[in-house]
Amino acid sequence: AQGLVGVAHEGTMATMVEVNCETDFVARNPKFQQLVTHVTMATLIQAKAQPAAVGCSKVLHAADSLNQLQHDGTTLGDLTALTIGSLGENMQIRRAVSFSVPSQNHIGIYVHAPVTGTTASCTLGKYGALVGFRRVDTTFQNFNAVELGRRLSQHVVGMNPLTVG
Numbered sequence: 001a002q003g004l005v006g007v008a009h010e011g012t013m014a015t016m017v018e019v020n021c022e023t024d025f026v027a028r029n030p031k032f033q034q035l036v037t038h039v040t041m042a043t044l045i046q047a048k049a050q051p052a053a054v055g056c057s058k059v060l061h062a063a064d065s066l067n068q069l070q071h072d073g074t075t076l077g078d079l080t081a082l083t084i085g086s087l088g089e090n091m092q093i094r095r096a097v098s099f100s101v102p103s104q105n106h107i108g109i110y111v112h113a114p115v116t117g118t119t120a121s122c123t124l125g126k127y128g129a130l131v132g133f134r135r136v137d138t139t140f141q142n143f144n145a146v147e148l149g150r151r152l153s154q155h156v157v158g159m160n161p162l163t164v165g
């Protein structure tokens with residue numbers, strides 16, 4: 001299956017979604033990319049509305065629950081149906097994960113083969129990874145959490161794991 005992952009990050013919370021289609025031509029279509037962006041942002045908004053968990057939290061979202069989420073008054077299932085009608089190819093919201101960490105921790109994000117023109121709030125690409133980590137040693141002065149997190153996540157994608165906990 002073809003498709004894209006969408007990753008959105010805000011503070012100590014991040015969301016990654018997978019939306020599938022049948023061909024890479026549709027995956028490169030701006031209407032399909034807009035659908036993936038809407039699914040990603042709606043999932044992040046829904047995750048932020050949930051009560052804050054103590055410690056790190058990972059919540060998996062199935063396709064059925066994602067299709068019921070709202071974006072601008074329309075369910076994601078209806079948006080998917082409209083996009084299918086517009087592009088003439090079957091597609092589906094496959095799955096999503098929401099990840100949150102305590103305030104002293106960081107979330108690293110990496111999206112491989114990012115789609116050009118994606119927004120800063122939502123990055124689209126072929127593969128993606130989220131990694132939670134915290135700084136233990138404060139003696140190193142040039143600590144860059146964003147770069148370290150990106151590199152850790154890049155290694156996860158590069159190792160091509162079957163499953164990650």
